[in-house]
Amino acid sequence: MxxxxxxxxxxxxxxxxxxxxxxxxxxxxxxxxxxxxxxxxxxxxxxxxxxxxxxxxxxxxxxxxxxxxxxxxxxxxxxxxxxxxxxxxxxxxxDMPEVEKEIRVVGQRWAWSFVHPGADAELGTDDDIKTVGELHIVSNEVYKFNLESRDVMHSFSVPVFRLKQDAIPGRVIQGWFEANAIGQFDIQCAEMCGIGHGIMGAQLFVDTPEEHAAWIAANSN
Amino acid sequence: MGSDGESHAAHYKKIYVILLGLLAVSLIGPYFGEKFDMMWLTLITAFGIAFVKAWLVLKHFMHVDVERPFIHYALITGVGFMVLFFAGVSPDVMKHEGTNWENVGAKAEIARALAEAEAGGGHGAHGEAAAHGDDADAHDDAAEHKAPAH
Amino acid sequence: MAFQPIATTRTVMGMPTARLAIWWLVVSEIVIFGGILATYLMHRLGHPEWANYAVHTNVYAGGFNTFVLLTSSVFAVLAHDAASQGDGKKAAKLLSGTLVCAVMFLCIKGYEWSVEISHGYTITANGFWSFYYTAAGVHGLHVIIGGIIMAWIAKDAYQNKYLHRVELVGIYWHFVDLVWIFLFPLLYIAK
Amino acid sequence: MSATAHDDHHHGPTFAEIWLLQSTDHKMIGKQYMFIGMFMGLIGAYFAYAFRMQLAFPGVNVPGFGTVSPLEYNALVTNHGTIMIFWVAMPVLIAAFGNFLIPLMIGCDDMVFPRLNRLSVQIFLASAIVLIASFFVHNGGFGGAWTAYPPLSAKAEYNLTPLGSTLWLLAVVLEFAAFLIGGINFITTAMNARAPGMKALDVPMVVWMICIASLLFMASVGPLVAGAVMLLFDQVLGTGFFDPDKGGGPVLWQHLFWFFGHPEVYVVLLPACGITAEIITVFSRKKLFAYKTILYTVIGTGVLSFFVWAHHQFISGIDPRMANVFTITTVLISIPIAEMMFLFIATLYGGSIRFTTPMLWALSFIAEFLIGGVTGIFLGSSGADIYFHDTYFVLAHFHYTFFPIAIIGTFAALTFWFPKMFGRMMNDTLGKIHFWGTIIPFNFIFIPLFYLGAAGQHRRIYNFNHYPQLATPDLQALRVLATVSLLVMLSFQAVFIYNMLYSMFRGKKAPNNPWNANTLEWSCPSPPPHGNFGDELPNCYRGPYEYSVPGRDEDFWPQNLPN
Structure with a gap:
């Protein structure tokens, strides 16, 4: 419905x-x-x-x-x-299914920043790609996200994924999703976080593997 | 309430003496409990006796036993709600990790504080977090025996 | 009393209205102190390092304060016993004994806190000291408010007026003592 | 607001008694609570008008307010919620009608502690003044949502309103103190001061409900008073109770808040249910269906309301395994409330229903509250709450529960007991115009918000054109529709204010028992004199709902008549 x-x-x-x-x-x-x-x-x-x-x-x-x-x-x-x-x-x-890729999502006062695994598909290596306000993922792959907040409570919400999880400062909360539709979608903050709560949106790009590889190539320095 | 006035006052004084005795025990018990590292002794004497003293005050001073029954239900319900609150909240506040989440802030705080206690520790002088910043300058003078981290 | 409604005199539940109200006051205080103590207990069980902080609480001052509060409680119940026999003067004298103990309790706490604060264990030092000052502070506030009301009631009792109130303030006072009976081991002894 | 002169009272209430809250008469204190509550309701409605205009026409210069900046928007939203719950629903429903009705309905002359009652209304006025003051300090009122989640509410560098946050918290704590004192007064009076012959099951349902509501409030507010002291120290002294850097945790505040929060919504719901029960029995001339079962469902709801609080926190950081426990208890608590609604509807069976204004309000309470109750199941089940949490679906749900409680319940009670409170009748046609003018637009405000919530629109966002998926023309059209309906509804409130003020002074003189009801308050003159029942207080011979008893010529049988 x-x-x-x-x-x-x-x-x-x-x-x-x-x-x-x-x-x-x-x-x-x-x-x-x-x-x-x-x-x-x-x-x-x-x-x-x-x-x-x-x-x-x-x-x-x-x-x-x-x-x-x-x-x-x-x-x-x-x-x-x-x-x-x-x-x-x-x-x-x-339940956490077996994970193919892992990303870090960081909420802070009034922007979402993301850390993608980069070319080696391994998070924590120095080729990770950090972006602000844009999350690039590949469809049909299980992603695990580590959600944290730097200051106040935020809430990572992707309506098209039916995904919502609050980011608590001082905690790391894990969750998973697997995209199955290509396109550009909204990310919203679903927890009152002060004066900029309304402008804290971000864009989610679900790419095909080729587009994603091109994006990684373009962004890894 | 009971027979003539005089035995009342004596009754209350008797209860008072018992309470003082229990207080003494609840002080001496933990002293020995720490000395011989008998954790259970500290717990029983400190907390067990607290409940006994509480019941004595409730029964003899507040006359709760002769009070109407619905007062008992109200008091017990109040305490019951606090136990319920403890049960509902402790998985998030007492524990520092669970399914799919980890309280890294609290764990870091605990590790730092324990490490600091260890570093400042050794027998005798006892380091502690005076000002909460990182530069904890231990300047505690009262040397107390090392506390068992229970 | 300027205007005493007939409602106050009715005792459908078989007990005087004032005592029923005091018991409801005690229930509402149970949930307030219960909230503080439950939260404190959760933190004590979750933070082993607080034991190192708790070492610096002065057990002897705490223990002596417990003795002082127990003494004040026995004065209060003796005062109630005297009041129930209509002897207002004796009740007032005994209540003033409770008040002396209350003042002594607050002085010891004042001294204890000043020593701890001078050592740098302020309310913002760490979690343990925050709870220590909050819990003991709210309890101390209740001792002060109870003391003021008790002084007022003792003044009336001295002229044999409203003697039934001596019992009421006694119930409240015993409850404040009860809270301290639990607060003492939690704050001072759990090392 | 000068009530007519009391006959045995040598003069009417003095200026000090009315305006400086010096009266110890439970009826005067009840009216004072009501007028303070209604005044705060106007402020709350004004805030709703201001931010709804901003949502429908982003950036517009709102007439009567000016352009709404993000900081102001947050303060408007936060204080709209705070005022409507703490300063409108609770004072009017519990304190105003509780004060006015309880002594009259159980047949005694006043509350057991009149001066304590006066103290509670004085503290309540002080809390209202402190809250209003918090709007005018530097940077305006507190803007961190009425739930005041730290660290946003605890740290001034985050919420930018240090003075506003502390004053807001002090106002809420003062309001708690007023209702603790008032609550103890209500419970003790209802328990101990009942008329001779009035057994527990002869007490009218609204008295039971208001007392159980006061009991729920007293038992649940404790931890939040402790939490408020901690938050105050975090704000003012810089302690670290809820500060993750110092080992504290925001999740602790959530639990402290919602352990109080959920019983709180039942605290405001139960008086409205009691008012509805009183009114539907009078105007359908029917005995309440299964009085004892309703009482058990109320007590069951009250006790269960302490087991459900974390359904507000499914996805805000609690352990996911706990969410299952709270899903079960939340769906469980919908059963007693559904049972109560079925029993209210069953009371209409076999009745002779007269659609007077109070009856219209009471019936619309049942019809509208069903929508609120039904949509609660979506949010109570954890799986669906993942999507719906903090969206406008939640907002529409709780407006379908709070609006029937605070607004419909208040208008029902006021139109029903107006003759008794002010001694004059209200104009019925104006009453019906106001009824339809409020109910129809109300649905046109919040049904679109259900739709917007289902479309993924989240709460407290002051401008949706940052979100391409939400900035579509048809969703914006719905926001405009909701705002226009709000304007229509607010304009109809002028009809009510005129009707009330006019009728208070020039309405038709009211007889003692205009609605031919049974309960004791209709057996004394309206408005009741000082001491209510004159020289001797009534006895009670039967239950409050003996309507249409076979074998009697009249279809009602007042409680105080011996035969």
Missing amino acids: IDLLVQRASTYAADIDNLILLITVITGVWFFLTEFVFFGLLWKFRYQEGKPAQYVTGKEKHLKKWINWPHFLVICCDLIIVVAAVQVWYNVKQ
Whole structure:
């Protein structure tokens, strides 16, 4: 459902979208059902001359079952939602698949800076490419990012990846993504970080392997 | 509350003496606990006795045992929420790494402080972080026995 | 009292309204001090190096302060006992004993802090000292506020007025003593 | 605001009692809380107007404010949230109606501690003044979001508003002190000062709800008071509680804040639910469906609200394994609230529903709050929250819960109890115009924001043309639609202000029981004299909701009538 608004550009984007769709369907059904019953009762039992209200204590069996059954079904739906949500959460945030490339993402007051592994695909070597405001990655490869912040809390958010992780100063937080769509996308900061929080956007370039190799060649000194 | 007035005052004084005794034990215990490096002795005497003293004050001075039951539930719920708060927060504050995250800031701080304690340490004089900057100039004079890092 | 509503005299829950309110005050204080102590405990367990800082706390001053607070507590409960027999003068004298202990407690703490600060262990020295001054400071603030209210109640009690308040301020005082009973081992002894 | 002269009170309230908060009468203190809350509500609405204009027309010279700079934008957003929760929802719902209703509804003459009650409203006024003062200091008010996450809130070099941040924090702590004192007063009064014969299950639901709300507030605010002291020392003394360089941690503040934060939203929700329960029973002439079950769901919600706090922090640095625990408890807590909503709807079954203005407000509370509740499931389940966290979807969700609570609940309660509070009737047609003029635009503000949130628009960004994917014309059109709807809604509030001020002095004289309701406050004159029930206080013979009892000619049976 979300993909109608924001393109899916990572492997787990579909999982998160389907989870959101599942919740939309379940909660949508319950919502419209409840509103329908609500407005139905308003109409059916509106004030009519000579039709007094009934005396209902709430202990009547035949009425209580109209509450208990929906209540039980709501609990079942909640269980389904919880299981689905925890599954998606585990895949995205807890489980780390085997990693092909690693990058460092550093948030600081009002810009994202990135450290790419460079030609030797090894992070921490001296041929790493540091960029500010631009992240260049190759599609169809599992990237691990080490997220850190230099001053206040920031939040590395890539809507097309359905990726979001806060950067806490003093901590290094890992996460992964695997792009599966070529193009240029937005990176936003999703945690209030002061006066420049609004201008802290960056651009994400998902390249084909050739484009990426050309970019590395152009940028490694 | 109990029989005539006189035995009351005596009762409270009796409890007071017990409390002082417990206080003495909770002071001597850790002293020996450190000397012979018996960690459990320090824990039992310092903290165990704190709970006993707390119960004595609650029971005999605040008369909580004769209080209405819902007061007990309210007090216990308050303490229960603090235990719940401790349980929910400690994985992030007490621990310095977990799934996919590591608190490098805290670890660096601990390593630096311990190294500093070691460097300044050795038997006798004890280095410590006076001003928090890197140039920790140890100028502590009161030589105390080396503290066991528990 | 200028205007005492009938509501205050009602005891539907079987206990006087004022004592019920004091117990609710104690519950709200439990969560405040509980918050400080739980956070401090987490840091102590997470930061082994704080043991090296805690060495410089003066155990003897802390221990003696505990003795002073216990004495003040026994004065308070004796005062409540005297007040429950209608002897306002005796209750006021005993309450003033509590106040003397309270002042002594604050003086010892003042001396203790001045020594520590002169050694450079200020509140901004490191995490341990920050918590040490915050926890003991908030507790000290409660001792001061409690002392002022107790002095007011003792003045009234001396003229045999509002004797039921002696018990109320006693409950609050015992709670402040209880907090110190836990604060003392956590701050001073855990080395 | 001069209430009519009380008969046994030799003169009306003096100037000092009204304007210098010297009165110890719970009704006067309730009105003082309400008017301070409504005044702060105007400030909060003005802030919303200012930053919504900036969002819809970036860089425009906002009439009545001027161009909105990024620093001002952050301060506007932060203080809009802070004011609306702490200085509008809590004072009006809990303190104003709590003060006014609790003594009247349990049949006693005042709060158990009248002078402590006066002290709480004085501290509350002081907190409002301190907060307003924080807007005028150097660099303006605090701009680090109402959650005040350090290190942004702790270090002046980061938030650029050192004075504003400290004053903001002091104002919030003062407000906590006012509500701690007020809360203890409410709970003790409701527990101990009930009318003879009023058993626990005969107490009206709104009194239960306000007391449980005060209890939740008292039990949850403790750690945040400790946290506020730490943050104050971090700001002023430079300690390192939340400073990562000195071994502290911002995550500690998040936990301290949200351990209070989530029970806080139930603190403001429960009084609104209580008000709704009172009103739908009166205007459908029906007994509340399963009073005891509703009470258990309220207590269940209250207790569970302490187990869910980290769903605000799924992706802000807590250990991912903890997120699973909090997903389960969060979805679990949606069950008692859903049960309560079902029981409110079940109360309408078999009724004879009269659509007066208070009833319209109460029914719209149920209809609108359902949207808020349902969208909460998206955010409570950790997997979906990865995408939705800190987007406008979250913003629309909590406005669909806070707006029904703070605005719809307040208007419902005020239109329902206005005759009792001021002794005069409000104009019903103006009331309906104001109702429709508020409800319809409200939906046109926040449904587009759900859409914008789903499109990945994040919160607190003052200008979206830095983000190509968000600067598209159709998304900008939605922002304009939301702002225009806000303008329409704000203009309709003039109808309400006129109706209220006019009716207060020249409205039709109100009888004692205009709505033929059962609860005790309708058995005394309106406005009630000093001491409420005159010479002797009422007894209570039955539950508050004995409407349409078979075998009786009248369809209501006041609690204080012996037969």
